[in-house]
Amino acid sequence: MRWKLFSLPWAYLPKDKAAVVAVIASVRVVDFYQIASFQTCMTLHLQYLQPGLSTTELARHVGVAQGMFTAAQVVSAPAWGVAVDKIGRKAVILIGLIATAISCVGVAFAGSIGTIVFWRFLAGATNGTVIAARTAINCGYFYRFFCQMALLSHFFRARQCHSDKTESK
Numbered sequence: 001m002r003w004k005l006f007s008l009p010w011a012y013l014p015k016d017k018a019a020v021v022a023v024i025a026s027v028r029v030v031d032f033y034q035i036a037s038f039q040t041c042m043t044l045h046l047q048y049l050q051p052g053l054s055t056t057e058l059a060r061h062v063g064v065a066q067g068m069f070t071a072a073q074v075v076s077a078p079a080w081g082v083a084v085d086k087i088g089r090k091a092v093i094l095i096g097l098i099a100t101a102i103s104c105v106g107v108a109f110a111g112s113i114g115t116i117v118f119w120r121f122l123a124g125a126t127n128g129t130v131i132a133a134r135t136a137i138n139c140g141y142f143y144r145f146f147c148q149m150a151l152l153s154h155f156f157r158a159r160q161c162h163s164d165k166t167e168s169k
Contacts, residue, residue: 034104038066038120046113061113065120072124080128092128099126 042062046053053061084092103123110116 034100035069042107042116045108045110045116049112065117068117068121069124072121073127076125076128083128096126096128099123
């Protein structure tokens with residue numbers, strides 16, 4: 001299977017470092033969108049499944065489903081780190097995106113709260129895009145700029161603190 005993944009055309013694209021960073025950034029934006037929109041969509045979905053739920057119970061069920069996603073990510077992160085080393089970042093990103101898409105469809109068509117929690121756990125366990133994106137960034141694409149960015153962020157923070165002090169006087 002490893003060689004089949006690498007023989008696909010996407011495994012060789014893109015070659016330009018800026019394009020690689022653009023792809024990684026777009027993956028993270030799309031992944032963040034599905035995470036950020038979950039609470040709103042799930043609230044409406046649960047109200048449809050069980051119209052008599054109180055707001056407290058509704059919030060608890062949404063929180064449990066979101067917590068399952070995060071817990072599964074924490075548990076599966078070491079395995080995705082090993083997978084990045086063995087099969088590469090692009091393969092892990094592709095696997096993670098496909099699995100996340102399948103689990104999002106599973107959540108959309110879930111008929112019970114337990115099924116929603118199962119699909120969210122599966123989404124978190126198979127979401128290796130965070131590890132792959134972090135590995136790509138830490139791998140040396142922008143490593144030489146890390147120190148300058150740290151100094152730059154410190155400069156802006158000092159500037160902000162200074163402007164806050166002058167405004168309060």
